[in-house]
Amino acid sequence: MSYQPRSEDRFTFGLWTVGNIGRDPFGGPVRGPISPVEIVHLLAEVGAWGVNFHDNDLVPIDATPAERDRIVADFKKALSDTGLVVPMATTNLFTDAAFKDGAFTSNDPKVRAYAMQKTLNSIDLGVELGAKVYVFWGGREGTETDSSKSPLDSGKRFREALNFFCEYAVDQGYDLKFALEPKPNEPRSDIYLPTVGAMLGFIATLDHPEMVGVNPEVAHEHMAGLNFTHAVAQAWDAGKLFHIDLNDQLFGRYDQDFRFGSVMLKQAFYLVKFLEDVGYSGSRHFDAHAYRTEDYEGVKNFARGCMRTYLILREKAAQFNADPEIQALLAEINTDDGSHHYLSGGYSREKVAQLKAETFDRTALGARGLPYEQLDQLTVEVLLGVR
Ligand code: GLT
Ligand code: MN
Ligand code: MN
Numbered sequence: 001m002s003y004q005p006r007s008e009d010r011f012t013f014g015l016w017t018v019g020n021i022g023r024d025p026f027g028g029p030v031r032g033p034i035s036p037v038e039i040v041h042l043l044a045e046v047g048a049w050g051v052n053f054h055d056n057d058l059v060p061i062d063a064t065p066a067e068r069d070r071i072v073a074d075f076k077k078a079l080s081d082t083g084l085v086v087p088m089a090t091t092n093l094f095t096d097a098a099f100k101d102g103a104f105t106s107n108d109p110k111v112r113a114y115a116m117q118k119t120l121n122s123i124d125l126g127v128e129l130g131a132k133v134y135v136f137w138g139g140r141e142g143t144e145t146d147s148s149k150s151p152l153d154s155g156k157r158f159r160e161a162l163n164f165f166c167e168y169a170v171d172q173g174y175d176l177k178f179a180l181e182p183k184p185n186e187p188r189s190d191i192y193l194p195t196v197g198a199m200l201g202f203i204a205t206l207d208h209p210e211m212v213g214v215n216p217e218v219a220h221e222h223m224a225g226l227n228f229t230h231a232v233a234q235a236w237d238a239g240k241l242f243h244i245d246l247n248d249q250l251f252g253r254y255d256q257d258f259r260f261g262s263v264m265l266k267q268a269f270y271l272v273k274f275l276e277d278v279g280y281s282g283s284r285h286f287d288a289h290a291y292r293t294e295d296y297e298g299v300k301n302f303a304r305g306c307m308r309t310y311l312i313l314r315e316k317a318a319q320f321n322a323d324p325e326i327q328a329l330l331a332e333i334n335t336d337d338g339s340h341h342y343l344s345g346g347y348s349r350e351k352v353a354q355l356k357a358e359t360f361d362r363t364a365l366g367a368r369g370l371p372y373e374q375l376d377q378l379t380v381e382v383l384l385g386v387r
Contacts, residue, residue, distance in 0.1 A: 003311040005047040011307045012050035012087060012285045015039050015057035018299050020289035030292050031299070036071070037078040042296070044082035046303045051084050052131075052285060054092040055122035061096060076129070087133060087283045088179075088243060089126025091119045094139035094187065104161035105141045105154040105192065116161060120168060127174050133243050133283070134169075135215050136162070137181040142188030154192055159205060166208035179215035179242040184224040186255045195224060196231035200238055213242030217287055218271070219249035219257055222264070229270045236278055244275070246306065247288035257288045259302050261309035269383055272310060273317035284310060320382050329375045 005011050019039045022030035034042070036058050043051055058075060059068045079086065093103035093115050101107060103115035126134055141158065143149055162178065169176045180203065184194035193199050196216045203212045214235045221228040235241040248258040248268065261268040275284075290302035320326055342351060381387045 001311075001315060003308045003315075005049070005307040005311065007049045009049065009307070009311070010087070010281070010283050011048050011310070012052055012283045013043055013048055013303060013306075014285070014287060015051060015053040017287060017289050018042055018303055019057065022289075022292040022294075024292065027292070031295060034296065036075050040075070040078040040082055040084055042300065043303070044084055046300050047307065048303065049085065050087045050283060051079075052086065052088040052090070052135075052283075054090050055118065055125055056092040056095065059125070061092075072125070072128070079129075086126070086129040086131050088135055088285065089122065089129065089131040090135040090137065091122040093118065094137075099140045101148070102141045102154070103138065104158050105138070105149065107149060112157060112161070116164065119161075119165060123165065123168065123174070123176070127172075127176060132175060133177055133179050133215075134165075135179050135181055135243060137183065137215070138191065138193075139183065139187055141193075142185075142191035144189040151192065155202070158192065159202075162212065163207040166206070166211045169211065170208070176211075177242050178212045180212065181215040181217060181220070181245065183217070183220040183255075186223070195226060196221065196235055200235060200240060203240065213240035215243040215245055216241070217245035217247065218260075218268075219245075219247050219255060219287075222249040222251050222267075223253065223255065225251045228267060229274050232271065232274060236274075236280070241280060241282065243282055243285060244280075245285055245287035246271075246310070247286060259288055259290070259309070260286055260306040261313065262305070265383060266380075268309070269313050269316060269379075272313035273320065276314055276317050277321075316382055319387070320379065323378065323382065323387065326375065326378050326382075329371050329378070333370060333372075333375070 015036055019034060019036075020031075021033055036053070040051055059071050063071065078084075093099050098111055098114060099106070101111070104112055106112050106115070123134060138158070141154070162180075165178065169178075180193070180199045182193055182195050182199045183191050185191055193202050196214055199214050203209050203214070206212055216228065216231055216235060218228050221231050232241060232244070246260045247256075248260055248262045248264055249256045250263055286303070286306040288302070288306060290299045294302065342354065378387070
């Protein structure tokens with residue numbers, strides 16, 4: 001197996017990922033910046049399918065209209081020269097000092113209006129370049145002190161803004177869906193709507209819930225110590241998995257954004273297996289960046305590694321599904337003599353009567369051994385390459 005990425009794998013990276021210059025809270029850049037055009041060529045060289053961006057990854061916040069047009073034209077040329085596509089776009093509502101207390105949830109109505117104007121322009125730019133998914137990551141939508149803002153008002157403000165953008169997309173005739181990306185903290189002490197589950201609950205309160213889904217990120221659920229695959233499964237079940245941010249992260253740490261599969265391999269395996277088993281067909285976006293130790297050759301190794309690990313884990317998932325011993329154990333675990341099929345398919349008084357009349361051998365139920373140790377060991381052995 002060559003593990004060469006193909007376009008149908010839909011592997012994408014953000015301009016901000018491979019373009020990350022390695023700044024952190026304790027140190028300055030370790031790599032010189034490269035232009036969006038250079039990033040597109042780098043991504044083409046490593047075999048990615050697409051590139052995503054924030055408005056200001058591409059067009060600096062203080063660019064003149066003429067500069068904007070030149071930058072966009074150069075970027076379009078790089079896309080057509082390489083064949084890369086832009087499946088997703090987003091707005092930077094976190095870097096500028098104006099957003100220090102949030103964008104759509106800022107207490108200052110002028111900041112909220114500016115954030116909305118910036119987003120409308122950014123939606124136009126994303127659509128112009130072909131984006132079909134628009135991500136909202138509200139990195140500054142939160143608090144350090146709850147004396148400062150009412151979480152109820154903030155929720156209302158965020159809802160109003162999203163309702164406005166949905167109507168805008170409809171009004172413009174844009175073929176665009178929105179994906180909300182939760183994160184529990186960092187850069188704010190607490191960010192509103194911190195998990196996938198919280199976001200799903202919020203989406204149901206919008207005017208156009210059908211236009212809005214989620215963009216779950218491995219690292220963000222891991223920061224909160226949660227099971228990412230379970231969160232993704234809930235989003236999938238709700239028809240809301242519009243996009244996904246793949247990376248890696250130890251539980252309970254600062255935002256690490258490591259190469260996909262680099263630290264929690266088993267979790268990455270279950271995630272890839274889930275996405276492949278259900279037939280997820282959206283972008284597989286790597287929202288990660290190379291270690292601070294790397295030069296741009298290292299950045300290419302990082303990007304190739306994200307895709308290669310995904311493809312290796314996809315092969316491992318197929319191996320798991322085809323393994324006779326594993327499948328025999330799963331069949332044994334899921335034995336069903338059919339005697340209780342009557343309980344599915346809805347409620348009836350007859351079913352209540354039948355169920356209440358049954359006697360169960362509780363001791364026998366509790367005494368049955370479940371071969372999960374063996375199953376897990378086989379899973380580990382598939383992953384370790386000894387099966
Ligand atoms: C930022 C953040 C990511 C978001 C990006 C989209 S920007 O890098 O850490 O998780 O997906 O705004
Ligand atoms: Mn992300
Ligand atoms: Mn992150």
